[in-house]
Amino acid sequence: MDFNDSPQEAAFRAEARAWLEDNAERKGPGKVYRYKRGEPELIPAARAWEERKFEGGFSGIALPREYGGRGETRLQQIIFAEEEADYLIPPAVFSISHGMAVPTLLTYATEEQKQRYVPATLRGDEIWCQMFSEPAGGSDLAGLRTRSVRDGDADDADWIINGHKIWTSGAHYADMAILVTRSDPDAPKHKGLTYFFLDMKSPGIEVRPIRQISGYSNFNEVFMTDLRIPDAQRLGDVGQGWQVAITTLMNERVSSGVRPAPDFEDIFDLVRMTELENGPAIADGAIREKLADWYIKAQGVKLIRARLMTALSRGERPGPENSVSKLVSAFRRQEIAHFGMDLLDMGGGMVDPDLAPMRAMYQQALLDAPGGRIAAGSDEILRNIISERVLGLPPDIRVDKELPFDQLPSGR
Amino acid sequence: MNFDFSEEQYLLRDQAKKFLNDRAPPAAVRAVLEDDATSHDHGLWQDMARLGWVGTTIPEEYGGAGLNGEDLCVIAEELGRTLAPTPFSSSVYLATGALLMAGSERQKQDYLPDLAAGARIGCMAVAEGIGVAHATSIQTSVNDGVMTGKKLPVADGDAADFAIVLAKQGAVGDLSLFLVDLDGDGVHRTPVAMIDPTRSHAEITFEGAAAEPLGAPGDGWSLTQAIFDRAAIPMAFEQVGGAQACLDMATEYAKNRFAFGRAIGSFQAIKHKLADIYVATELARANAYYGAWALANDAPDLPTAAAAARVAAGEAYNLAARENIQTHGGMGFTWEFDCHMYYRRAKLLSLALGGERRWKDRLVSLLETRNSSGEE
Numbered sequence: 001m002d003f004n005d006s007p008q009e010a011a012f013r014a015e016a017r018a019w020l021e022d023n024a025e026r027k028g029p030g031k032v033y034r035y036k037r038g039e040p041e042l043i044p045a046a047r048a049w050e051e052r053k054f055e056g057g058f059s060g061i062a063l064p065r066e067y068g069g070r071g072e073t074r075l076q077q078i079i080f081a082e083e084e085a086d087y088l089i090p091p092a093v094f095s096i097s098h099g100m101a102v103p104t105l106l107t108y109a110t111e112e113q114k115q116r117y118v119p120a121t122l123r124g125d126e127i128w129c130q131m132f133s134e135p136a137g138g139s140d141l142a143g144l145r146t147r148s149v150r151d152g153d154a155d156d157a158d159w160i161i162n163g164h165k166i167w168t169s170g171a172h173y174a175d176m177a178i179l180v181t182r183s184d185p186d187a188p189k190h191k192g193l194t195y196f197f198l199d200m201k202s203p204g205i206e207v208r209p210i211r212q213i214s215g216y217s218n219f220n221e222v223f224m225t226d227l228r229i230p231d232a233q234r235l236g237d238v239g240q241g242w243q244v245a246i247t248t249l250m251n252e253r254v255s256s257g258v259r260p261a262p263d264f265e266d267i268f269d270l271v272r273m274t275e276l277e278n279g280p281a282i283a284d285g286a287i288r289e290k291l292a293d294w295y296i297k298a299q300g301v302k303l304i305r306a307r308l309m310t311a312l313s314r315g316e317r318p319g320p321e322n323s324v325s326k327l328v329s330a331f332r333r334q335e336i337a338h339f340g341m342d343l344l345d346m347g348g349g350m351v352d353p354d355l356a357p358m359r360a361m362y363q364q365a366l367l368d369a370p371g372g373r374i375a376a377g378s379d380e381i382l383r384n385i386i387s388e389r390v391l392g393l394p395p396d397i398r399v400d401k402e403l404p405f406d407q408l409p410s411g412r
Numbered sequence: 413m414n415f416d417f418s419e420e421q422y423l424l425r426d427q428a429k430k431f432l433n434d435r436a437p438p439a440a441v442r443a444v445l446e447d448d449a450t451s452h453d454h455g456l457w458q459d460m461a462r463l464g465w466v467g468t469t470i471p472e473e474y475g476g477a478g479l480n481g482e483d484l485c486v487i488a489e490e491l492g493r494t495l496a497p498t499p500f501s502s503s504v505y506l507a508t509g510a511l512l513m514a515g516s517e518r519q520k521q522d523y524l525p526d527l528a529a530g531a532r533i534g535c536m537a538v539a540e541g542i543g544v545a546h547a548t549s550i551q552t553s554v555n556d557g558v559m560t561g562k563k564l565p566v567a568d569g570d571a572a573d574f575a576i577v578l579a580k581q582g583a584v585g586d587l588s589l590f591l592v593d594l595d596g597d598g599v600h601r602t603p604v605a606m607i608d609p610t611r612s613h614a615e616i617t618f619e620g621a622a623a624e625p626l627g628a629p630g631d632g633w634s635l636t637q638a639i640f641d642r643a644a645i646p647m648a649f650e651q652v653g654g655a656q657a658c659l660d661m662a663t664e665y666a667k668n669r670f671a672f673g674r675a676i677g678s679f680q681a682i683k684h685k686l687a688d689i690y691v692a693t694e695l696a697r698a699n700a701y702y703g704a705w706a707l708a709n710d711a712p713d714l715p716t717a718a719a720a721a722r723v724a725a726g727e728a729y730n731l732a733a734r735e736n737i738q739t740h741g742g743m744g745f746t747w748e749f750d751c752h753m754y755y756r757r758a759k760l761l762s763l764a765l766g767g768e769r770r771w772k773d774r775l776v777s778l779l780e781t782r783n784s785s786g787e788e
Contacts (some may be wrong), residue, residue, distance in 0.1 A: 001482060001705040002414045009413065075413070268779065282780065285773070292772035295779065296724040300695030303702050306415040313413060324691050380680075386690055387683035391663045394678040 003306070005079075006313075012076050016083045019056050024049075024087040032359050033088045038216030043127075043173045046090035050124030060122040063102065068119030074312045078305075096169060097121050101128035101178050104248045105197070108235035117176070117197075129174035129200070131165040131222055132245065136410065138167070139381050141180075142189045142242060143400075143408075146224065148181035148196070159183075159196065159234070161204070161227040167375070171207045171220040174200050178248065179229075180241050185406040192405055193241030196229050204228065214367035262361050263329075264298035267291070267336045270357060274343050281343060290339060297332050301325045320390045327382045334369035337362050415701065421486050428465075428490040435459060436496040438750045444497040444610045445753065451571040451603075451612035457498045461530025466504055469512065474524035481645065481707030485700070488646035492653030495757055497610040499533050499568035501650070501764070505643035507534025510576045513642070514589065514627030514635055523574070523591075535572035537563035537616060538636060544770065545578075547587060547633045552579040552618065554590055558598075559623040562615065565604045567764060569594070569614030577623065578632050587632030590623035597621065608756035640765045641715045644722040645703035651725035651761050652700050655693045658732035658754050662686055662739040669741075682739060689732045696721070696728035716782065719775035726762035726771070733758035 005013055025031075035042040053059040054068065061077040063069025070076070102118055109117070120126045137143035146163025161181055171177070177198050184192030200207075204227035209217035236244040262270075268291060274281040281287055304321045311318060340362035341348035353359040373379050387393045400408050417425070435456050444450050460466055468484045470476020477483075484504070491500055508527050511520055511534075526532035539545050540552065541564055552561025559579060566575065574593050581588045594601065598621035604613045627635050663686055666677030676682050703721035706714040733755040737744035744751040762768055 001416065001701070001708070003705065005413060268783070272780075272783075282776075285769075288776045289769065289772050291779075292719075292723055292775045293727075295775060296699055296720050296727075297695060299702070299720055300698045300724060303415065303698035304694065306413060307698065307701075309413050310415045321694075324694050328691060328695065380684070383684040383687035384680070386687040387677075390690060391659075391683075391686055393663065393666060393683050393686065394675050396680070397674065397678060 009075065009079060012072070013079050013083060016058065016080045019058065020083055020087050023052055023056065024084075024089055026087055031088060032361075033090065035090065036216070036364075037091050037093075037218050038214075042090055043093060046093035047124040047127070049090050050094055050122070054123045059124075060098065060102070060118075063106070063118070063122070067106070067114055068122045075309055078309055078312070093127060093170065093173075094121075094124070096130050097126070097128040100130055100248045101176070101197070104178060104195075104235060104244060107247050108195075108244055109197075110232075113232075121176075126175040127170060127173060128176045128178065129168050129171045130248070131168050131171070131177050131179040132248075133167040134164060135166050139378055141245065142193065144180060144182060144193070146179075146181045147185075148183045148194055148229075151228070156231045158231060159194075159229045161196075161224045161229060163224050165222040165224070166210070166219075168207075168220045168222050169218055169375075171200070171222050172209050172217070176200060177222075178235075180245050182405065183238055183241070186404050187239065188402055189400055189405045189408065190242045191239055193245070194238050195235045195241040195244040197233050197235060198227070198229050202227055202229070212367075212371065214364065262333065262336050262340060262358070262365055264291075264294045264336075266358065266361065267294065267340055270340055270343060270362075273357075287343075294332060294336060297328050301328055320386060323377065323382045323385050326377065327379055327386075330369070330372035331379065333365055333372060337365035337369050341366060415705075417482065417486060421483060424483060425486045425490065427463075428487050429493075431459075431463065432490050432494040432496055436494040438495075438753070441495045441497055441610055441753055442750075448603075448609070451568070452498050453496070456496060457500075457530055457533075460496075460498060460500065461528075466500070466530045467508075467524075467528025468504065470508060470524050470528045474520055475528040476524065477528075481642075482704045484646050485649040485704040485707070488649035489653040489656075492650030492757075492761075493657045495610060495654070495657075495753055499535065499571045499612075501643070501647060502535040502568035502572065503527060503530075503533045505646050506536040506639060507572075507574070507576055509642050510534075510536065510589065510626065510635070510639045513639060514631070519591065519624075519626065532573040533568065533571055535566055535568040535575050536639070537566045537569065537575045537577045539563065539565060544766075550578055550580060550587055552577065553583060553585070554579050554581055554588070554623045555583070557623055559590060559592060559618040559621045562617045564615035565606060565613035566616050567611060567613050569616050570601050570603050570612050575616065576626060577618075578636050579623070581629050581632075586630035587636075588629045589626040589632050589635055591626050592618065592621050592623050606760065608753075608760040610753065610757070611760055637715075641718040642707060644718040644765055644771075645700070645707045647761060647765060648696070648700040648703055648718075648721035648725035651729040651758070652693065652697050654754055654757055654761070655689070655696060655725070655729040655732040658729070658736040658751075658758075659686065659689045659693055661751065661754075662689070662732075662736040665740055676739075685735055685739065689728075689735055692724075692728040692731050696724040699724040716775065716778045719771050719778060722765070722771045723768060723775055726758075726768050729758040730762060 035045055050059060057070055058080055060069035061072050061080055062074045065071040102121055105114060105117055132141055134144045136145055148159045148161050150157045151160050177200055179196045179198060181194055182192055183194040204225045206223040208221045210219045210221060211217055271281045271287055304325055308318055308321045350356050351360050351363040356363055388395055440453060444453055464477040465487050467476030468479050469481060472478040511523050527534060552563060572594055574591060577590045577592050578587055579590055598619045600617040601614045604615050606613045666682050667675055669676050700721045703717045706717040737751045737755060740749060740751055743749050
């Protein structure tokens with residue numbers, strides 16, 4: 001075993017660090033990034049940061065040079081992300097663009113489309129959103145109902161889209177979207193889907209932000225009424241939408257690796273600055289046990305990531321590690337948020353960032369954390385994935401796999 | 413970055429797996445479980461010595477294989493997976509570890525070749541009954557080279573030829589370590605019944621036994637902690653191996669046991685339980701691997717890595733062993749099924765070297781020191 005970078009990796013890390021030092025402010029005690037997700041000022045700042053990275057050669061690190069990338073490996077991409085995490089930078093507004101839209105375009109779009117869209121995305125000019133989930137299909141993605149119908153009989157006829165998407169992150173500021181629709185309701189549910197990309201300024205799109213329990217709006221409902229999409233913007237064959245969506249989602253499981261806050265280091269800091277009725281909080285046995293448990297989880301996730309990097313450096317495909325990490329981290333964040341507030345006792349309920357420690361990190365996380373356990377594979381779906389794909393246990397008994405979609409029971 | 417075992421280490425693992433599947437099947441473990449007079453599987457121990465496992469980390473000049481801590485961990489995981497009933501942890505992790513760390517050249521020459529060959533078995537005697545053994549609780553003492561006191565439980569104390577004993581130097585003296593020949597005069601040993609009868613333990617009474625200092629006088633407590641730190645890492649691999657065995661058993665059973673017209677493994681109540689065991693085991697494995705790296709490289713971070721590995725592996729094994737019984741239903745509660753052998757071992761291992769609460773406390777203390785010294 002060897003935790004050191006190879007000479008090549010070390011050189012890349014040094015280059016990344018030097019560039020970040022020149023272009024961003026390093027994190028420090030009590031320093032947090034100035035805009036939160038959901039604040040309007042965030043988007044221009046995020047675009048500017050993306051453009052700066054693009055100019056510096058650090059956007060799309062693992063993507064081919066001909067599309068504006070750097071042509072390096074996923075490992076280099078992770079190294080950059082590790083270093084970037086030490087700096088005060090905008091929260092990940094581009095993760096769907098880079099992690100989901102671009103890999104799907106690179107797999108299924110025409111050469112001309114790749115040239116048109118990929119560099120523009122890497123430069124920060126275009127932000128993508130992902131229109132998959134629907135009121136009737138969240139975890140059961142293939143249950144979606146948004147209809148796509150050909151406008152005429154020609155092989156390259158436009159498509160007319162009608163339907164309703166939900167939980168669409170960033171749809172209120174996105175320039176472009178990827179979209180899965182149902183083109184054949186007579187086929188079994190996984191076989192009647194077709195996949196597109198589109199301009200969010202197209203006529204027939206209405207975006208309505210959803211107000212979350214935090215009060216912020218990161219998600220939206222998107223209503224499509226007679227939305228017209230040229231056939232040239234179809235990705236994959238008609239009826240092949242499920243396979244294309246899987247390409248997108250495989251990338252989601254790898255791309256969402258951002259450290260949740262508060263994590264172990266944050267709660268450790270808070271405990272050490274807290275005085276209880278009978279002495280320092282850090283001297284309390286019950287609290288120490290909790291800290292130990294959170295440390296081994298945080299450290300375990302970090303080390304599982306090291307194993308992922310090892311696999312990537314050997315050119316292997318990532319395994320189920322990301323399901324484990326996300327399952328563990330999302331839940332831990334909620335636990336830590338609860339405990340952090342409890343530690344503040346009667347004052348713990350105050351949400352004013354000028355009064356609550358660490359700019360109200362714990363209070364904010366309490367309200368954000370439930371979403372982390374639902375988005376990008378809920379806790380329950382991740383446990384299904386682990387038990388079925390890793391342990392080989394039988395799939396759930398399904399009543400929906402072979403029936404034509406329009407004959408499935410739908411409830412209310 | 414290469415956070416994985418090497419090809420040679422994978423070969424070693426395959427060899428260990430094959431050998432132990434053959435030589436330490438559940439029936440062999442059960443034979444020790446059901447025979448009160450047997451401390452361990454003597455034939456298995458001799459064969460493990462012949463394979464060079466017992467001397468894994470002993471340098472070649474003392475008759476060992478001269479391998480590193482990672483290799484030891486590879487073997488430990490397989491020992492844990494099969495519950496192999498031998499004094500391996502006492503003789504290899506603790507006694508050998510203590511001599512390598514603190515032994516004089518003469519002591520090394522005297523003990524290590526025999527330890528490597530499996531001809532002598534060592535153990536370590538710290539606890540003195542119920543409760544936490546700590547720097548000021550130890551009563552066993554040595555005056556003019558003669559030991560008086562009582563240690564219990566001592567893992568493998570009845571099987572071992574010698575013990576490394578933590579004792580006071582003089583009536584009020586500092587703690588030091590001593591080597592004591594357990595077949596010598598003034599030593600009385602009686603077996604102690606333990607929660608896991610496949611691992612033998614003894615009560616050892618010293619009444620004027622000859623005791624030879626090991627390491628500098630007064631270093632007894634810090635040496636014990638350092639020896640425990642290093643032992644905790646292969647011990648964590650035994651725990652990870654055991655947790656994995658429980659997960660495998662439960663998964664296999666859930667696939668083949670049918671109720672309500674379907675495999676019980678198709679119910680999410682079972683699937684999610686087993687997914688949780690998988691997650692805990694993977695977290696433990698990751699922490700244990702880091703410990704193996706720290707052990708092989710003598711990393712400054714070793715005590716923290718050891719404590720994290722120990723806590724994570726103990727929790728994973730206890731969870732896996734408990735929920736394995738639950739998954740098996742009533743049959744899991746019977747003597748006849750093997751589930752209880754893992755349940756017992758899981759608990760025993762999490763008490764050996766000190767309980768979970770103590771290691772959690774130590775982990776946090778180490779993290780406090782690390783943070784205040786400004787390291788990452």
